[in-house]
Structure formats: C-alpha cells, structure tokens
Amino acid sequence: MKTITSTEARQSFSSVLLSVSAEPVAILKQDKEIAVILSPDRYKELKKLEDILYGKAAQLAIEEGFASQQESEDLLNMI
Numbered sequence: 001m002k003t004i005t006s007t008e009a010r011q012s013f014s015s016v017l018l019s020v021s022a023e024p025v026a027i028l029k030q031d032k033e034i035a036v037i038l039s040p041d042r043y044k045e046l047k048k049l050e051d052i053l054y055g056k057a058a059q060l061a062i063e064e065g066f067a068s069q070q071e072s073e074d075l076l077n078m079i
Helices: 006-011 013-019 040-063 069-078
Strands: 002-005 025-029 032-037
Touching: 002 006, 006 013, 006 025, 040 069
Parallel strands: 002 025
Antiparallel strands: 025 032
C-alpha cells in the first residue's frame, strides 16, 4: 500500500485518484494514518467479504445456541 501525507494528497489529488486503481493509498497526518483511499472494485470485494464473514458468524451463533435464526436475521438486516 502506498503511503502519502495529507499535504501530498491535497497537492496531487488527481494523481492519487489514478494510483488507487493499482493499490490502496494511505493518507498520513502527523505520522498517523487517517484515511485509506481505494478503488470501487476493491471496496466492493471487501464489502462482499465482510458480508460473508457476518453471515458465517451468524450461522455459528445459531449452531452454538447463542442466537435464534430470527435474531441473527434481524441483526444482519440492521447492518
């Protein structure tokens, strides 16, 4: 992942936007990561993985008796 300062991001924003197609770009302010810019395709991939993870966690909670099927569905619908 490429890392740049917030000043660099402001000064060359169009260049940053071009860079995110190849890899995410982390933005630093005072040596702390404050944001990450990534392509829409990568964002969709991550959201899909997140949905799968939540689904598996709900399934496990049901199997182990921590939540009912309805409680799990309600929680997933809230997310």
